[in-house]
Amino acid sequence: MKVVKLYEIGSPEVLVVEECDIPELGSNEVLIKVANIAINYSEIQQRKGTYPYPTPLPITMGQWGVISGEVVGIGVGVHTISIDSKVVAQVPSGSYAEYVVVPAYLLIPISERVDHMAITALLTQGQTAYHALKTVGNIKHGETVLIHAATGGLGNIAVQIAKAYGAGKVIATVGSQEKVNHTLSIGADVGINYSEENWTEKVIQVTEGKGADLILQSVGGKVLEESIQVLASFGRLIYIGSASSHNSNWDKLDLVNILSNKTVIGFNIANLLSSRPELVGEALESMLSLMISNQLRPQIKYIFSLSDVKKAHELIESRQSIGTVILQP
Secondary structure (H helix, E strand, O other): OEEEEEOOOOOHHHEEEEEOOOOOOOOOEEEEEEEEEEEOHHHHHHHHOOOOOOOOOOEEOOOOEEEEEEEEEEOOOOOOOOOOOEEEEEEOOOOOEOEEEEEHHHEEEOOOOOOHHHHHHHHHHHHHHHHHHHHHOOOOOOOEEEEOOOOEHHHHHHHHHHHHOOOOEEEEEEOOHHHHHHHHHOOOOEEEEOOOOOHHHHHHHHOOOOOEEEEEEOOOHHHHHHHHHOEEEEEEEEEOOOOOOOOOOHHHOOHHHHOOOOEEEEOOHHHHHHHOOHHHHHHHHHHHHHHHOOOOOOOEOEEEEHHHHHHHHHHHHOOOOOEOEEEEO
C-alpha cells in the first residue's frame, strides 16, 4: 500500500510517497480501507517543524488525522463493528495511507445518507470549532463572535456553528477580498481583511466601540496581540494556535489590556480528544444535526490523490485554499 512518510522537516518536497506492507491487526483494533483523508493545518506545521508538539522522525504523516473509509478487517475483541461497515475515524498515527489500523473505540459508523467526504471535516476541524465555541468559549445567544482565518477548514465550520448557536453578529477575518466574499456567502455578518492595517478599527466600528465578546484566534503573532485589543470587557479569546508560524511574545502582551476583565483561554483538540473522549459523540451528534438541517455545510473544493500530497500541502501553505482539503488514496 502507499503511505506518505516524513523523514526531515522542510518544504512540501520533503514528503515521500512510498510502498509498505498493510499493517497487521492487534486486539481491539480495526483495519480500514481509506477513502478520504482530511488535511489539518497542524500537519503543515509538523512538516515545517513549527508544531508545538513535535514527534520524533521518521513518521507516516497524519498524527491524529481524520479518515473515512470501509472496515476490511476486525481484530480479536471487537464486537461493535462489522466487516464492510462505513466509518469515520480519528487516527492516532499515520492517516496519510491507503490502509490504517485504528483502535475500535475511535470509530464512528456513518450512514449511507451522509456525505462521507464532508464528514471527515467534522472530527478535527469540526470538533475544534464546536468545542472552542461551545465547551470552552461558552457562546451565548446574541454575542458578537470574531473568527480569524474564516475560510480555512476550521474557520468555515466555526462561522456556521456560531450562527447556528445564536451569535448576534459573526465577524470573519481573512486575507483577501475574495475570501471576504466567501465568508459572507456562508453566513458571516461582516467580513474583514486582516492584512489591512486598520482591521482592528473596523472591528471596533462594527461593534459600536464594544469589541467582540468571543474570539477564535488561530493565527497568532501580531494578530493575537491586536485581537486582545478588540476583545470586549468580560470577553473570551480562545487561543487555538499560531498558523502564522510566528511565536507570540506572551511576555510582551498588553497585560493592562487583559486586566480589563478579559480572558485568554488556551485550547488544544488533541488534549480534549484524549482527556475527555466522552465529549466527541456530543459534538459530532450536534454537528450532524446541523448538517441535516442545512445549517452546516463543510466546504470541500479541493481533492488530491495521495500521490499529489505535495501539491495539496503547497495549496494550503499558499493560503489560497478555502475549506477542507482532501486526499484520496
